[in-house]
Amino acid sequence: MPLGRAPAQPLVIAITAPGRPATARSVARVTACALWGLETALVTVEVDVANGLPALVVVGLPDAAVQEARERVRAAIRNSGFEFPLRRVTVNLAPAERRKEGTGFELAIALGILRASGQLHVDVTALCLGELALDGALRPVRGTMPRVRHAARRGVPAALVADANAGEAAACGVESFGFASLREVVDHLEGRVRVAPTPVPPKAAAPAYPVDLAHIAGQETPKRALEIAAAGGHNILLVGPPGTGKTMLARALESILPPLDDAEALAASAVHSVAGLTDPRHPVLTARPFRAPHHTASHLSLVGGGSPPRPGEVSLAHCGALFLDEVAEFSRSVLDTLREPLEEHAITISRAGGAATYPARFVLVAAMNPCPCGFWGDAERDCACLPEQIERYRGKLSGPLLDRIDLRVHVPRVPFERLRDDGRERSADVRDRVLAARERMRVRLAATGRRVNADLTVSEVKRFCSVNSETEALLAEAVGARRLSARGYHRVLRVARTAADLAGSDGVRNEDVALALLLRSDP
């Protein structure tokens, strides 16, 4: 086009001539959804096609990925057999004051342009999510589940997404349509080729757990502690020489945790969706997550972060368990970042562009050797560590972190002749007790908003964990002689409350307190 020779004459006419047809200036609106962490907001993608120098401008605080969408959208529209309007195209992402991230807006922008330029003849009322390829193919995006759920709550009736995301969208309670390309979307909207709504995906079969408590010989006290951890949501530390089954015990925890309820399943699945870990066939989790990051993990991978922020292992373990094997080998600064999620049950990642909050309510299972070589106090092996090495090694778990660990148990070497013991309890039986205990907690704590005993505040401990005067006197003596800190005292009572719940007792009995003292973490 001889642009250089005839500078912008049509433009002048467009602005000055009031007689141009109104259709050329119509604004199209398509609904999309923005995501910050797990926080969501509906975004109206407004597209205006006006006369002017051919250009595609995106406004409304787009980030770099959204800016790049311009090139993909332009190519996708052309390669899908449509015209890209050779006029000035303005895309506004409203509300304009918050930064928009990621590639999920591309389908909405493309449909808006087609609508505004008169190539799509119907309005789009559904939520549109998807990334476009240059050839017009539709690609899946992260975080489909929380975005569609948000739209569903706001009354958006349907969602148009990529095939791979259709299952998760359907699980959110809207009519969900999956497509392979932009062309298919347009054909569907105009009624030429109707696509059937994606059915709600079937729930995955009840999960098979790799380790059952019945596989583990001996270890009565550690098993008892695991049961208490599962029932009361208490964090637990397993200490023992190498090869005594710490990892197996930790793995067995998943098999005794209560099943996910619907709200928990959606919450945990949403985090997996944001991380892009959703299984398209079974988008809603049925098993509690069990995350076991390696001890070389950086704090970014553990608590999340990056730009744009991504959820870390603590959030992927939401509603499940986080297992830190060889916890003393983790770098200290990484371990210290666990304090916030352990305290707040959520993690906030602040960046210049805004803060993202991810949920992180998990049971922490940590395992470590008693000393660097692993044989401290072992009757059969000589330990090669100096006392101050051992102190440093154990010091890796700083006080504030240790404060959040209610149970600390020794996992001893099981003598060979006991490895073949019979009559071991199966996980299913233990899980029944855990479920019953959780039910007692639910009834008791209904008014407080807490779910498990581990979350009880100090005043709630006073209310729900009263003990008889003899035990009270015993504990008072321990606190008086500084053998038990005030914090340790409350921790003992919380664990004792769970032990009583497991035994089906309304009151906290002496033996529950005794057991809690046996399993408590601070000396």
Add this chain to the structure above:
Amino acid sequence: MIGIGPADPRYPPRLLDLRCPPDPLWIDGDPVVLATRAVSLVGTRRMTPYGARVGRELAAACADAGVMVVSGLAQGVDSAAHQGALEGRGTTVAVLGAGIASYLQDTRGRRRRLAHAIRASGALVSEFPPESPPQKWTFAQRDSTIAALGELTVVVEAPVGSGALITAEEARRLGRPVYAVPGPIGVAASAGANALIASGKAKALTGVEMLLGVLELQAARRAQDDPDDEARVLDVLAASPLDPDALARRLGLGTTAVAAIVARLMIRGRIASTGDGRLARR
């Protein structure tokens, strides 16, 4: 801090038995305590939980009976002995293998706090100038000084080649009684101490009562009478720390019953968790 020579009236009289007494002896603390009755308690850095307990118990008993505890403020048994003496509200003296100022400057953490506590209750002592750094040979030399400062020497846990054996040898040369705490056969940390007993260079120390008997003292604190079940738990835990399962098996009791006994003993401070979930006598 003062440095005093053998001619000084405050110079610890027992050190004069050495072939060449340290001149000067640097003292940070009260020089008077160095002339009181004293026992030297030494052992390996790589102690086991057994060594930790016995070291503390012996030191605490001495402290209770008014006898000063001399040791070397190394990691392991030495620290346990100082700690035990302080817990028994007694006096204790640390003989350092480096200059006193140099030691206080270089040491961090628990032993630094321990050093300050020892200075407050007794004294830090060194035969090396305050600023001189530790060398390999300085430790061997101070081991001899430890032997000379005590009326008798107790080796708590020592592997073959331990510096504690130098102290035992020096004590023998000075004609002071030497005792060694026997340990299990096959445990490296006790091999040197057992060898001392086997060769007749040391007598086997059978307990706190024997030590006090040798010192011709009465136990200041009478052994507490424990109810039967508690006594049995304490008995079983005397050999080594155990996890609750093993304890229950040894006693032939259920976990619940054991938990109740253990809770009472823990609250009374008779036993404690070893930091890895096992239970040990204190």
